[in-house]
Amino acid sequence: MPRLLPYLLFLLLAACTTTHPVLQNSPMVPGAVVDTISSTVTLSLHSTERNLSGRGVMVYRRPDQLRLIMLSPFGTTVMEAQVMGDRLTLSYPASGVAYQGRIDELPASASGQRGLALLRWVLESDPPAGAPYNGEVEHATSRGAMERISMRDGQVVEKDLPSGERVRYRNRTVLAGVQIPLELQMENADGARIRLTLEDPEVNTPLEDKVFSIPLQGMRVLPLSELKAP
């Protein structure tokens, strides 16, 4: 028993350190990155105008394809968002209206939707080449902006853009050989906060092109600049 005490003390002290635990559901594969994600999600939005939350489904494919469906408590679709490169489509089936355009055409009043448009950048959470194990590094995003990345224990824990957007990554796990954060906390330049939680993610499973297409038959499609935040 006395020999066990130092071991138990070590375990207790180890649990008190500030490392960021990673839940190992599968062994990590060196060099593997997130190519696709398919997951049910919960999403909450806090802005100066409103606080909203809901459950939905999200698919993502590197580098720039994303589709998010938010559901009502009764399972019907409340809202869909699709990001393809620099283009954003927002669909509201209950009102029969959709909005399409470049992300930078979003009106300034649509702070929540601006947050959604950040999702593509947010989901790029793999460490860039040459990133330190601990510390900060600057890195050019796929759209050319210089982001500042904070690393801890070899993981990306936070990213900032000069325009004021920030994302924090929490609750990492390992799926299909890659690390993935299960909670993403975003904040845009307007102060709107979005928290996205992946509930049951599948990583790097093949996704067909059609799952990234929003059905717009019968919808009135308006320019994104005319969006009135519902």
Added chain:
Amino acid sequence: MKQLMQMAVVILLFLTTGLTAEARSLTPVEGLEALRRSFAGLSDFTAELTQEKQLSIMKKKLVMHGMIRFKKPDRFFMTLSPPYSGSVLLKDTVLEQRLGGQGELQRIVLPPDQGLAHWFGAVARPVTSLPPGMTVRAEQLGPVTNVVIRPAKGGQLKELAIVLQHDGTVRKLTIEERTGDRTVMTFRKIRKNVGLTDADFRLE
């Protein structure tokens, strides 16, 4: 939000219907009127719920289990169990929602004309004709009655299909959207007029 209220009213009507499984076809107006009459004799109810969502975006079904409660004139409560836990409480025009066991409470105040009492006041009036564009089919197959409602074209919902048991309680409600996405709700252990109180309508 208006759509959410309409959905809540439709589900409550179907859950509380007193349709009997007579061996004849019902006309559309008879079908809707029978739903309304049965609701008139109700003060509250509870039921267990299984909700299966088949989305074109996902290969697997999203399956949720939970429970709902309703009390006249304006109380509705639904809670879902893990892993998709969450709760919704509606007190007339005040909708509260909490996602996850410890999620933040979200509160939305609806306009008066979208409150639960307003909707049930509207459906309490006798049905004399179908709303424009709506079609209703009802058929009885042995102890089971199938009712299919197609709202006017142009909306989000393509079809609502209800399977009723011989005692008038609903066994299954299927909601098909124009996108092809489909939600199937199966209800069990439906209990009517059990004396629910305001204490049964709280978000913990």
